[in-house]
Amino acid sequence: MDFDFAEQAPKLMMLLWGLVAFAVVVGGLLVLLDAVPAFFARRREARFVAASASGAPLPGGRPRSREGLFATFFLLPTVVLLLIGLVVPALRTTLLSFMDGGSQNFVGLDNYRWMFADDSIVRVLLNTLVWVTLVPLVATSIGLIYAVLVDKARLEAVAKSLIFMPMAISFVGASIIWKFVYAFRSEEQEQIGLLNQIVVSLGGEPRQWLLDSPLNTLLLIVIMVWIQAGFAMVVLSAAIKAIPADIVEAARLDGVSPWQMFWQITLPSIRPALIVVVVTISIATLKVFDIVRTSTNGNYDTSVIANEMYNQAFRYGQNGQGSALAVFLFVLVIPIVIFQIRNLRQQRREG
Amino acid sequence: MAVSARPRQALAIVGAIGLALSATACGTGSSSNGGSSNADSAECAPYEDYQGHEGKTVNIYSSIRDIEADRLAESWKQFEDCTGITINHEGSGEFEAQLPVRVDGGNAPDLAFIPQPGLLARFAERNQLKPASAETKAMAEQNYSPDWLKYSTVNGTFYGAPLGSNVKSFVWYSPKMFQENGWTVPTTWDQMIQLSDTIAQSDVKPWCAGIESGDATGWPATDWIEDVMLRTQTPEVYDQWTTHEIPFNDPRVAEALDRAGTILKNDKYVNGGFGGVRSIATTSFQEAGVPITQGKCALHRQASFYANQWPEGTRVAEDGDVFAFYFPAIDPAKGKPVLGGGEFVTAFADRPEVQAVQTYLASGEYANSRAKIGDWVSANNKVDLANVANPIDKLSVEILQDDSTVFRFDGSDLMPAAVGAGTFWKGMVDWINGGNTASVLQGIESSWK
Numbered sequence: 001m002d003f004d005f006a007e008q009a010p011k012l013m014m015l016l017w018g019l020v021a022f023a024v025v026v027g028g029l030l031v032l033l034d035a036v037p038a039f040f041a042r043r044r045e046a047r048f049v050a051a052s053a054s055g056a057p058l059p060g061g062r063p064r065s066r067e068g069l070f071a072t073f074f075l076l077p078t079v080v081l082l083l084i085g086l087v088v089p090a091l092r093t094t095l096l097s098f099m100d101g102g103s104q105n106f107v108g109l110d111n112y113r114w115m116f117a118d119d120s121i122v123r124v125l126l127n128t129l130v131w132v133t134l135v136p137l138v139a140t141s142i143g144l145i146y147a148v149l150v151d152k153a154r155l156e157a158v159a160k161s162l163i164f165m166p167m168a169i170s171f172v173g174a175s176i177i178w179k180f181v182y183a184f185r186s187e188e189q190e191q192i193g194l195l196n197q198i199v200v201s202l203g204g205e206p207r208q209w210l211l212d213s214p215l216n217t218l219l220l221i222v223i224m225v226w227i228q229a230g231f232a233m234v235v236l237s238a239a240i241k242a243i244p245a246d247i248v249e250a251a252r253l254d255g256v257s258p259w260q261m262f263w264q265i266t267l268p269s270i271r272p273a274l275i276v277v278v279v280t281i282s283i284a285t286l287k288v289f290d291i292v293r294t295s296t297n298g299n300y301d302t303s304v305i306a307n308e309m310y311n312q313a314f315r316y317g318q319n320g321q322g323s324a325l326a327v328f329l330f331v332l333v334i335p336i337v338i339f340q341i342r343n344l345r346q347q348r349r350e351g
Numbered sequence: 352m353a354v355s356a357r358p359r360q361a362l363a364i365v366g367a368i369g370l371a372l373s374a375t376a377c378g379t380g381s382s383s384n385g386g387s388s389n390a391d392s393a394e395c396a397p398y399e400d401y402q403g404h405e406g407k408t409v410n411i412y413s414s415i416r417d418i419e420a421d422r423l424a425e426s427w428k429q430f431e432d433c434t435g436i437t438i439n440h441e442g443s444g445e446f447e448a449q450l451p452v453r454v455d456g457g458n459a460p461d462l463a464f465i466p467q468p469g470l471l472a473r474f475a476e477r478n479q480l481k482p483a484s485a486e487t488k489a490m491a492e493q494n495y496s497p498d499w500l501k502y503s504t505v506n507g508t509f510y511g512a513p514l515g516s517n518v519k520s521f522v523w524y525s526p527k528m529f530q531e532n533g534w535t536v537p538t539t540w541d542q543m544i545q546l547s548d549t550i551a552q553s554d555v556k557p558w559c560a561g562i563e564s565g566d567a568t569g570w571p572a573t574d575w576i577e578d579v580m581l582r583t584q585t586p587e588v589y590d591q592w593t594t595h596e597i598p599f600n601d602p603r604v605a606e607a608l609d610r611a612g613t614i615l616k617n618d619k620y621v622n623g624g625f626g627g628v629r630s631i632a633t634t635s636f637q638e639a640g641v642p643i644t645q646g647k648c649a650l651h652r653q654a655s656f657y658a659n660q661w662p663e664g665t666r667v668a669e670d671g672d673v674f675a676f677y678f679p680a681i682d683p684a685k686g687k688p689v690l691g692g693g694e695f696v697t698a699f700a701d702r703p704e705v706q707a708v709q710t711y712l713a714s715g716e717y718a719n720s721r722a723k724i725g726d727w728v729s730a731n732n733k734v735d736l737a738n739v740a741n742p743i744d745k746l747s748v749e750i751l752q753d754d755s756t757v758f759r760f761d762g763s764d765l766m767p768a769a770v771g772a773g774t775f776w777k778g779m780v781d782w783i784n785g786g787n788t789a790s791v792l793q794g795i796e797s798s799w800k
Contacts, residue, residue: 101769102477120777120794184633186626208629211784297568299632299780314448315566316769317473 036073040066090330097323101316111324121308121325127217128286128304131224132332135285136278139225143232143277148262151240160237164230171227171290178223179295182209213301220302223291228284232277239273240266272347279340286333305329395433397716400486404704405435411708412453412460413694414446419726426721430711436704447772454479459699462709464514466694467764468502469771474697475505481701482508483709490713494731498758502765503695512713515721516693516730518747519574519654519761520581521675525643534649540582540681543650544613547620550649556623558614559648560631561639562783569776571636572783573763574690575615575652580607581688582681586757593762595799599770600792608788615783623648632783636660643673652678654692655728655747668742675743677750689750692761693730730758767799774798 005012100107115121143163150159166174183193184206191197196206210216243266251265267274289306296302298311305325313322415423420442427438441460443449447470453459454474465471474480483491491500491512503510522543529536534550537543550557562571581589584603591597592604614620615631622630624642637660640651644665651657655675658667665672680688696712698705711717715733722729722738728747739745750756763771778795782788 102473104477118797184626184630186630208633211629211632293566297566299568299777300784311773312769314452316773317451317470317767318769 037070040070093323093326093330096319097327099320099323101318101320103319107320111320112328114321115324115328120303123301124298124303124305124308127302128332130214130217131221131288131304132282132285134218134221135224135228135288136281138221139228139281140232140236140274140277142225142229143234144236144274146229147233147237147240148266151237160233163233166227167230167234169227171288172294174223174227175291175294178219178226179210182219182295184208210296210302211300216296216300216302220291220295223295224285224288228281232281235273235277236270239270243269272343275340275343279336282336283333286329286336305332392433394429398430398433398711401430401434401436401707401711403434404707406437407435407702407704408437408439409462409705409708410460411438411440411462411464412446412450413440413442413464414444414466415440415464416442416444422721422724422726425724426717427708427711429720430708430717434707436708438708447768454699461700461702461705462696462698462712464694465697466692467768467771468695468760469765469767471503471510471695471697472505473768475508475510479699480510481698483511483698484701484706487512487706487710487713490710494713494715494718494733496730496732496758499693499730499760502760503697511695511697511709513693513730514696514712516691516728516747516751517655518728518750519690519692520578520678520688520750521653521655521657521743522678523640523643523651523653523657523673523675524649525646525672526670526674527672528643528646528649536676537679539679539683543679547614547650551619555647555649556619556621557649558620559623559625559634559639559642559651560615560621561625561634561636562631562779563633563635567772567776568632569779570763571639571653572615572631572779573771573775574654574761575611576604576607576779577759577762578652578678578688578690579611580604580762581690581757581759583607583610585685586688586759589759589762593760593765595766599796599799600789605788605792608782608792612782612788629784632780640673655743658741658743659726671742675746686757687750687753687755688757688759690759690761691730691751692764770795770799 096103097111098106098108100110115125146159146163150156153159169177180192181194182196183191184196185191185193187200187206191200191206193206193209195209200206209219247265247269248261251261256264287306288304289310292298292302292304292307293310298304298307303311306329309322309325309329311322312318312325316322413423420440423440424438430436431438447467450460450463450465450470451474459479465474471480488509491509495513499513499516500509503512524536528534532550532553534546537546547557560571560575562569564570577589580592580603583606584592588597588603592599592601597603616628618628621628622634624645624647625631625634625639636653640648640653640657640660641662642648643651644662657675661667661673667673677687680686696709698709713731715731718729718731718734719738721727722734722744725740726744728739728744728751730751732752734748734752736745736748739748751758763775765771766775774795778786778791781794782791
């Protein structure tokens with residue numbers, strides 16, 4: 001391929017300036033992060049030197065307030081970014097959910113009423129419920145069983161990386177891969193989809209898998225499980241390895257069966273990790289968007305809240321209805337987050 | 352407490368790289384951009400009216416990308432040279448979703464090419480658009496039929512002229528296949544059905560269709576319904592339908608759906624090369640007509656722009672591998688209903704240079720300049736057929752300039768986005784997937800508020 005540098009000069013210039021800006025900004029930040037604490041450290045050192053030279057008592061009371069200053073300095077960017085990126089939009093979205101499509105007039109609870117009255121949206125809510133029940137359950141179970149089975153087995157690393165691999169694929173990539181698995185060609189043609197090829201070689205007729213509700217939602221859930229099982233497996237496997245050897249040995253000496261070992265030793269010991277995995281996957285599932293959008297675009301009764309929210313707010317220009325869906329999603333996530341925080345606190349107290 | 356020296360070294364390196372980069376930047380910077388204005392030369396004479404804005408920049412946002420965008424840039428190059436106005440065009444695949452975000456975020460482009468009158472009306476109603484200047488309006492009225500201009504007029508205010516257009520009332524076929532089998536191009540609906548029956552008796556399924564289109568899955572089927580609606584009803588009823596003066600589940604709409612269903616949902620007619628009726632839902636619109644080139648399908652209703660979707664090496668011409676005929680009317684005596692689309696040049700700024708560009712884009716000079724570059728159709732009546740090389744474009748321009756043509760804009764682009772780009776698309780997918788006409792129409796009607 002020809003590449004004319006002269007013709008591409010403006011774009012290259014843009015790239016160059018981008019690099020320069022990147023170097024300056026990142027460099028500047030690094031300088032700041034390095035210089036500011038160093039400056040304070042030097043001042044303190046100087047004061048120590050001065051104090052020890054003059055024989056006065058070492059300054060000890062001041063650093064506390066300075067620590068506060070440090071804390072503020074380091075916290076400030078985070079707080080500002082959180083305010084701009086999270087708190088303000090969340091408040092604004094909530095406000096918009098009480099307004100009409102053009103965000104001009106208040107309509108009270110109309111958007112929420114619409115959400116539970118419109119058949120197609122109720123369907124969306126039900127689908128989300130199916131997703132959030134099945135995915136954490138199935139993905140965690142598969143991950144856990146796999147982790148227990150391959151633990152201390154030969155070729156453990158290979159076996160683990162096999163199931164962990166899908167984690168490295170983006171949701172969109174995974175959906176495209178699975179779209180091929182489910183692909184349909186008519187009987188006369190050669191099948192290009194794995195699933196239909198299997199069906200055909202067993203003597204069946206090819207089917208359009210993604211068109212039949214509710215089977216299609218389950219088939220999409222398989223994609224999510226395929227990705228998330230690896231995550232569950234890795235975290236749980238690490239937790240299993242962290243079970244103190246003496247407990248395991250004591251149990252062995254007591255002569256437990258593998259079944260008892262799993263239910264009475266392994267499972268209770270990895271409970272905190274298990275909760276983290278379930279919570280993380282639940283939240284990821286609640287906001288699932290890419291898989292549905294890429295595979296079916298929400299058609300054939302497969303839509304979920306996040307997909308419908310995007311459609312309403314950005315494609316249909318119905319800001320109010322989109323915001324109401326977003327707020328509802330937010331409300332659904334809150335109990336899970338509270339549960340997680342309480343668990344963390346409890347663990348800290350126990351620890 | 353000592354601070355380690357290593358981070359410092361890292362910093363020094365970063366700084367040095369930064370300096371080196373900026374030094375090279377300065378080195379190359381001076382050599383770029385060396386265009387000079389030749390405003391007084393003879394070839395600049397047509398642009399005299401637009402001069403006086405040297406050094407100004409106009410930003411345009413559209414859904415036009417890649418080679419089409421390059422052609423666009425080429426089409427107004429001379430205008431830029433002669434007027435000294437720089438036109439920055441940015442094309443986006445997410446245009447419809449991003450434009451409202453940009454406008455609401457205070458980052459509106461100066462001009463946008465909006466392909467949906469429904470979206471244009473939404474901006475107009477929220478007072479986010481600038482009305483077109485008197486010059487633009489005069490230019491548009493000279494060059495476009497009132498049929499077209501009414502789509503960019505909201506509550507009596509005119510917001511901008513059309514730019515490119517396309518004709519959607521086309522049925523693609525293979526002239527070679529027709530000749531070999533002794534089939535003739537139908538000129539009435541009944542002839543078309545007869546032909547379909549004849550073809551269906553051979554082992555070829557007469558029609559192929561596909562409505563999968565990613566985000567926009569369903570739209571090709573809405574075009575089908577609109578085209579049939581224009582043929583079973585008067586243009587007036589069509590207008591009432593797209594403006595919701597009659598309900599979406601009116602019996603007349605149901606009739607159009609059922610009439611389209613005699614082809615689209617007829618297992619004897621579809622889906623050549625792909626399978627049964629339901630395979631229409633998952634066949635992408637890009638692939639949908641390709642079986643014609645493989646002899647597996649004979650007819651494919653799709654817009655003029657489908658000319659770009661044929662496999663490489665397919666010759667599009669009346670005596671070539673594929674060509675299109677006008678989707679026939681049911682009663683030709685009532686005129687020639689044509690369904691089409693196009694984009695409108697609308698302004699979010701009213702600076703004089705923006706208005707100059709807006710006026711220029713409505714002019715015959717521009718339309719011919721763009722037509723000469725190729726693969727482009729416009730309803731601009733100043734377009735000289737001699738400048739249109741591509742046979743299908745030529746046929747499109749002829750149809751658009753024909754006096755008996757009754758033009759109507761793609762209905763789904765006229766409806767509010769929640770319907771036209773939402774439930775109508777979705778409803779068509781359900782309809783193809785086995786949903787019955789009444790419940791699909793009822794669903795769409797209930798979503799239109």
